[in-house]
Every structure is written in structure tokens, then in C-alpha cells.
Amino acid sequence: xxxxxxxxxxxxxxxxxxxxxxxxxxxxxxxxxxxxxxxxxxxxxxxxxxxxxxxxxxxxxxxxxxxxxxxxxxxxxxxxxxxxxxxxxxxxxxxxxxxxxxxxxxxxxxxxxxxxxxxxxxxxxxxxxxxxxxxxxxxxxxxxxxxxxxxxxxxxxxxxxxxxxxxxxxxxxxxxxxxxxxxxxxxxxxxxxxxxxxxxxxxxxxxxxxxxxxxxxxxxxxxxxxxxxxxxxxxxxxxxxxxxxxxxxxxxxxxxxxxxxxxxxxxxxxxxxxxxxxxxxxxxxxxxxxxxxxxxxxxxxxxxxxxxxxxxxxxxxxxxxxxxxxxxxxxxxxxxxxxxxxxxxxxxxxxxxxxxxxxxxxxxxxxxxxxxxxxxxxxxxxxxxxxxxxxxxxxxxxxxxxxxxxxxxxxxxxxxxxxxxxxxxxxxxxxxx
Amino acid sequence: xxxxxxxxxxxxxxxxxxxxxxxxxxxxxxxxxxxxxxxxxxxxxxxxxxxxxxxxxxxxxxxxxxxxxxxxxxxxxxxxxxxxxxxxxxxxxxxxxxxxxxxxxxxxxxxxxxxxxxxxxxxxxxxxxxxxxxxxxxxxxxxxxxxxxxxxxxxxxxxxxxxxxxxxxxxxxxxxxxxxxxxxxxxxxxxxxxxxxxxxxxxxxxxxxxxxxxxxxxxxxxxxxxxxxxxxxxxxxxxxxxxxxxxxxxxxxxxxxxxxxxxxxxxxxxxxxxxxxx
Numbered sequence: 025x026x027x028x029x030x031x032x033x034x035x036x037x038x039x040x041x042x043x044x045x046x047x048x049x050x051x052x053x054x055x056x057x058x059x060x061x062x063x064x065x066x067x068x069x070x071x072x073x074x075x076x077x078x079x080x081x082x083x084x085x086x087x088x089x090x091x092x093x094x095x096x097x098x099x100x101x102x103x104x105x106x107x108x109x110x111x112x113x114x115x116x117x118x119x120x121x122x123x124x125x126x127x128x129x130x131x132x133x134x135x136x137x138x139x140x141x142x143x144x145x146x147x148x149x150x151x152x153x154x155x156x157x158x159x160x161x162x163x164x165x166x167x168x169x170x171x172x173x174x175x176x177x178x179x180x181x182x183x184x185x186x187x188x189x190x191x192x193x194x195x196x197x198x199x200x201x202x203x204x205x206x207x208x209x210x211x212x213x214x215x216x217x218x219x220x221x222x223x224x225x226x227x228x229x230x231x232x233x234x235x236x237x238x239x240x241x242x243x244x245x246x247x248x249x250x251x252x253x254x255x256x257x258x259x260x261x262x263x264x265x266x267x268x269x270x271x272x273x274x275x276x277x278x279x280x281x282x283x284x285x286x287x288x289x290x291x292x293x294x295x296x297x298x299x300x301x302x303x304x305x306x307x308x309x310x311x312x313x314x315x316x317x318x319x320x321x322x323x324x325x326x327x328x329x330x331x332x333x334x335x336x337x338x339x340x341x342x343x344x345x346x347x348x349x350x351x352x353x354x355x356x357x358x359x360x361x362x363x364x365x366x367x368x369x370x371x372x373x374x375x376x377x378x379x380x381x382x383x384x385x386x387x388x389x390x391x392x393x394x395x396x397x398x399x400x401x402x403x404x405x406x407x408x409x410x411x412x413x414x415x416x417x418x419x420x421x422x423x424x425x426x427x428x429x430x431x432x433x434x435x436x437x438x439x440x441x442x443x444x445x446x447x448x449x450x451x452x453x454x455x456x457x
Numbered sequence: 458x459x460x461x462x463x464x465x466x467x468x469x470x471x472x473x474x475x476x477x478x479x480x481x482x483x484x485x486x487x488x489x490x491x492x493x494x495x496x497x498x499x500x501x502x503x504x505x506x507x508x509x510x511x512x513x514x515x516x517x518x519x520x521x522x523x524x525x526x527x528x529x530x531x532x533x534x535x536x537x538x539x540x541x542x543x544x545x546x547x548x549x550x551x552x553x554x555x556x557x558x559x560x561x562x563x564x565x566x567x568x569x570x571x572x573x574x575x576x577x578x579x580x581x582x583x584x585x586x587x588x589x590x591x592x593x594x595x596x597x598x599x600x601x602x603x604x605x606x607x608x609x610x611x612x613x614x615x616x617x618x619x620x621x622x623x624x625x626x627x628x629x630x631x632x633x634x635x636x637x638x639x640x641x642x643x644x645x646x647x648x649x650x651x652x653x654x655x656x657x658x659x660x661x662x663x664x665x666x667x668x669x670x671x672x673x674x675x676x677x678x679x680x681x682x683x684x685x686x687x688x689x690x691x692x693x694x695x696x697x698x699x700x701x702x703x704x705x706x707x708x709x710x711x712x713x714x715x716x717x718x719x720x721x722x723x724x725x726x727x728x729x730x731x732x733x734x735x
Binding site: 096204289337340 | 483493494496497500504512513515516517518520521523524525527528529
């Protein structure tokens, strides 16, 4: 893996997402801005320059708001971005903060009409007496301009904080999930949404579980999954009933009694769930592990990978400094053979499901020099310490990689480390070493 | 505030102490289990009550904290006894922040079921166990679980009434049968519920605080006080029906289903006469 780019943004990055072809990469940040990167087309002259991502467009998606009823601010931080499958020349994406989802149209303009009859070049109306002949306006090339405009604003449907959005494979509907409810929207209709999951108890004091993430199946438009703070996954079928409070399948692993502690429940809370590209498997991330589940087996995951088990003995300190509540995301590669997730100290981890090998890499200034090859890192937990090992106590818990994304087809990954976006590419191997 | 992992620099004494204790927890051989549990309980409470935020606190975080708190409480309850309870109050006094006083029975709807079974308090621990759960519930409410409530004024109420709350708890612990009506402190907390909470006004369990200004000194005997604070519409349990039947004249269901005890029969008749217009 080598670095193909690193960009420093002005604010903490809060979400990263490739589009379906991988040509575009969108990031959202804490200040409500979205930055879209575009991959440079492969040039025959310099094969090494293939695939660099450059800034394509920047716009302000959400502004801070104030909820007057509760006297609380509504953060403009972008929680999630999801691209719509491309259907014409323009690109569409959904971006959401805690309360409002917006549909943005990203289009290019590289031609401009010239030669109007009634207006001059500056757009001022011509004096009609000077017009002696009619001309047909012609399209002339101009510098490429990327225009972004908000096409829909889906507001006022969520009492709680929106944590996920997911576009349905039917390309007409999408869902938005907050802590207690999931709503189904039609992309063209903003004044109505349908509530499909509601786990709010009649008495809020009985609340013990919240929704943490939700996603539609990649090709079964009636199926979706949502995860909870208690470590369960629920697969729901929208054909079964209008309100999908009853799950079709419940995925839950029984707790290991030997690992029980005060923090067992907190660390079992699932922070992210992703369907595999094949639609057969689910990937979940909880505080210490990533797990692969087979849709056909509900009682336990088929694979469990330890992300940073050395933290198990540090849970109280991590609880005290609130790090135990950090929500890490996870990602599949294009062929569902490798999974990736972030950790602390700007480390991220990749697990090869076939070879069962894993690697820890670091996204940092040193590793981000162009063409720099990433060196595997190791955290030493006592015992034999090798050179360049980092001890658990020296880990920097303020440097956390929460958001990562994997190109849908190639071995290109985008890693968000606080303000910095790193793009790494594995040109030589198709598998992770 | 994020500390720099477990590696600590010389900063606040408090931070060092807190970090050292959680560090001691992590090397689990150092701290005995009850102290570990106490430490976690303290941290839970302080986290739930740090509501000085301009942005709405995360419900996910609050739920996880509340569940941990309930789990510890349940464990402590199972171990049982006043000694455990003393440990709770003793250990949590510094972090309790006057968030919520252990609510008095008169204002505590959580005691509903318990009181119906035994109108006279049998012993301290069963009553105060429920007090603990009611405190947890009250903390959850404050943490923003109730959607219409503005947490900020409630917090101001917290810090203001810190002195009152803390001083009331030990006295309550000792006098099981009496009801120290700490109306000022609970008023400042629930007052915000009344003002800002319009849609759940009628169903809010704190509604009974509206009737605080009614002179209840006459009704200190347990019989009447148990029926004074019946909460909002619940399907009556058979035992409750029995209890209610024994006080037929005391209970007059209002249109919202909140039952108010008017013990002066003459006044009731008089009022009825006026209403009926005879």
C-alpha cells in the first residue's frame, strides 16, 4: 500500500464515501461542508500518475441551526453522505446532519451559449433599435464549472439524532434512521415520510436500547438491517407489514460470561453495519471487534476479528475519558475478501478473510509522503518488544480513525484522520499483504 | 475532555486522582470489587449529570450510561441491606451534584406499586431502593430522554439546590416513616418540566408538584399520603382497587385520570353543590 494523496481540510472530517464507480469521493466535515474529489483519468503518458484524486467541488451543505423549543443548538456536522446511483450526466448525493437530509445535484457546465438577440454579453438588455438581424445563439466551450444545487430538503421528520441514511436499490426511496425511529422517504417527496421502525417505549424512562445504524440490502429492495446499542442486528422485510417493528431475523451472539464486566454492554454496542457487496453477509463493528455475519445464521457471527484487544484491560480509563463511546466505521473491499476498520493512534486495520492475515497501518504525515510505502505497525502488549513497536500506554487516543472508505472496485482506500484525508492505493497486489 | 490515553501528564490533582483510580481499576488486582463498582457508579452519575451542553446530549450515550447505572444498582439491590445503601450515598455524595434528591414518597410515583402492597414502610431498604430507582428515572429525564423538556433550566436547578439535596438525603435515610417534603429543591427541578413541557403536561408524573402549595401537614399519616400521589392512567391492579375502595370518598377521578385526594367531605359536597348549581 502506498500513499497517493493526502489533503488537509479545514475542519474535522465526519464522513467519507466513494460513489458507485469510485470516480468521486465525498467528505463531510464538522463545519457542515462537503468536499468532493474526482479521480484523474488514467493518462497514457505517465502511467504512474493514474488515479490521483483532486478537489472537484466544495460547498456548504448544512448550517448551524437553533431549536427554539429546546433552547439547543443543532450541529451542522455532516453525519453521513450517500451517493445515488448515477442516472444521467449529473451526480446526486444525500447529506445529513442530526436533523435534516438534503439532496444535492452536482453537475458540470463546460459550454456556454453566446450570441443572444435580446441580451448582450454581460446580460444587459439590448436597445431594440440596434438589432438589425437575428442570430442563433451557439454553444461555445468554457472553463469547466461544477455547479452544486440543493434539490430537496427533507426536514422535520426526526426528533432524535439521525445516524444513518441508506439509498434503496430501487433508486426511488431511501431511509433515514435516528436513535429511535427509521423513516422511509421517496426522493421526490419532501413533505411526507413513512415511519417503518419505531422502538420508542411508551414511557421514556423504560428506554434501554437505541438504533445505532441502518442499511438497505444492496439488491433486495424490501430488506434492510438495523443495529442496536445492545449488540443486536435486526433484518426487516418491508413486505411483511408497514411498520417493521417485528424483525424477520434477529442476529445476536450470546455474551461470553468470562468477559463480563461493567462495560460489557457499552462495548457490545454496534457502531456500524454494512452489507457485503454480494448481499450475503453483514459486517458489524463494536468497540473491540469486527464481525462477519451470514444472513442465514442468526445465532452467532461466522467470523470475529480483534481490532485492539489490548484495550480490554483499559476499559475503565477509556470509559472515564469517554473514548469508549467512540463510533468506528467498517468497510468491505470490492470483492468482500478484505475488511477494514479504524483504531486509535491513527492506526487502521485490515483483515483478509481468506488468508486470515491482518495488518495494522498508520495514517500519518510521515507515511503520507507521495509514493511512500506504508509500513506495518505493531502494538506491543508486554512480552517481547521489537523495534518500532508502540506500547499500549503510548497510544494517542485523541488520534482516532473513525471514518474509512474502500473504492468499490479497486484497492484504493480513503482514511479520515481528524482534519486530514489520506488516500492509499495498492497497485501491485490485488490482495492485502 | 479527552485525556491523552492512559499516559498522564502532571496536571490537575483531580485529574491525576481520577485517572489513578481508573488506572487502578484497570490493573484489576489493586481494587476490590465493591470499590471498582463504586468508582464506575460515581463516573456514571457524573457523566449523566454533566448537562452543561449547548447541543442536545447524545441519547445513545445517555442510554448506555443509564443501563450501566441500572446494572450496578440491580447488583447492589441484590446484595441488599442498608449498609449497601449507605455506601451508595456516601460514595456518590461528591459527584451527586444535587442532580436529583432522592424523591420523597409523596412525590415519587415509582413507589406506587410498593406502597400499595404495604402502605406502612416496613423497613428502610425497600423504600430507599425504589428511591434509588426513582432517582435514576429522574436523572434519565433530566438527561434529555423526555423530548419536550429543556434540560438547561433543570440543570441550573440542580446546581442551585445542591446544598438542599445533599442535606436532605441523610435525614431521609434515618427517618423512614416521615416525609421531609423538600419542596424547594424538587420544585426547582420539576418547575422547568412544568413550564417548558406543554404536550406531556397532563401526563407528566411530576404534575403532583403543582399541588405542593396545598397544606399537607394534616395528611402526614401514611394512609392518606399513599393515595395522594397516584400517577397517571395505569390499568388498576387488583390490589390497587382494593386500596382505593377503602378510601371511596378520598378519590375523585379528574378528567385526565389523575386522582386527587380531597379529604374534607364537607368541602367536596359544597363544591359539588356550586358546580351543579343547586
